[in-house]
Amino acid sequence: MRDISNLSPREWKAIAAQAEDEEDLALAATALDHLLKQNARDDILLARLFRVYSNGGQRQKALQLAESAFADGVRGRRLTSMYILSDFTSYNLPNCLDDIEAKLALFRHNPAVEGRAAMAYAWHGDVDRALDHARVAIARADEAATADMIRLMLARRVYQLSHRDAADRICRMGRQSPDLRPAILFDRLLVRTGNVANDATTRQLFRQLLAMDDFPRRTELVAQHIDFRWRLNGPSPALLDEIDQHLASGPRQDIIPLTLMKLSMAMQLGDEALALRTLRSHPELARKASACLPVARLLRDHGTGTDAPVDPEVAAYASLYDELADSEAVLRKRLGNPDVTCAVVGNSSCEIGRGHGAQIDAHDEVVRFNRFDTSPPFDRDYGSRTTVLVRVGNDRPEIGIDMAPNTLVLISSASILYRGRAWRAALRMRDEGHQLCVFPQRFQTQLSKMLVGSPSSGLSFVHLLKALRGTLHREDFFGFAFVDQIGSQAKSAHYFEAAKPSAMHQWDRELEIFNAMFDDETIWA
16 A cells, blocks of 8 residues: 555645545545645635535534635635535525534624525525625635636526526626626526526617627627527527637637537537637647547547647547447437336425335336435335436536446436536436436427427426437326425425425426326427
């Protein structure tokens, strides 16, 4: 065994990076802790260790790390953001108020603690109190950039908790000058695009900002416009033209995000030659291979443009691209046969007390979504088997751990193969022997147009299964209620924990479409 007692900081950095990449959380924590002994105020190291503790289920240890840093006067932007969102990302918002109130007394007017309090009170419906804490958090930020980060972060999540007017008010906090109106409009837009709100307000904000030729963040604005339309309507030559028109105008800002979009969309549209020309004219895009799978595919198949061999990691991401690009064939083979019984289990609490667990487990395939709980006593009503997991398209490692061998993992989000930027968790699951797929674009686009918005993962899968099989039977679907989580008598969005529904979905309309899918007269793509 290697002696690690006398390693240099450089060696510890290498160990930490490799351990994080391989998700060896214990070793990553050890390495980062050693590095922090050399510089206890390093915001990047603190944030990395916070993330490692959180991903390892050591939430309290992560909070204590941040609070110790705050007590020492550390106000780092990364650590502040992770602390504010800690209850949101750990699904602990229903249970954190006592701890927050104690920390508010201990860290008076600390922007991170005030921001965390704003999140919690918004979840509990105390909007006025949430706005008070948001106002203090923004005002007490040490730098304008930190205030901007806190403002947008809180507005996005408050909007997601269905407090839309409050989100708009947060976007305006601390911005009294008329010169800041474009910045307010842009934050309001980012809040809505982040929640996929395809409504009149979103479209008006796009029109207002795109009409401002001197808008200082124009490249970012154009990227937002393209990504929003891409997600809801799919790729198109018109979106490629919009990218080219902006690039031709000689923008002064960083154009890497837009050129990366151009390359990815060209690949999705089947124009590999255009994608390769884009890569060759912007060789810096090669550094995005782990974040953009089309780049990895191009590098593997066409080389780097130099004599350098293709990196093994790039080849691994390229092979992941190949696997995901074949998703429709895999899904048809695995799920398209109507003789293979399939139970689809949503997370609504409507199944509690019905005792359908054994009926669910008797199906050949059992589909579940994101986070769920099949331990006693939930197994009696929701079953214990899982053969298909539909999960969000981010890199959260706790979603999909300890799955049975050869589980089919369907990554949810429109055009995720081309728009996605986080693939480490997917690569890990593939290497563990699971079968990975993404939603075929045309099914997702059709459903988005029906909703005039972004569909939930549950409805997306039901729509896909209808398209693959033609006929669905209502008795094979469990834990789907849609509207029981909204309104004055709302229940929890999850049967296994207290959870608010996402505001980005149109639950009433989703219920209408869900019910229509059991009508054999309906024609589906």
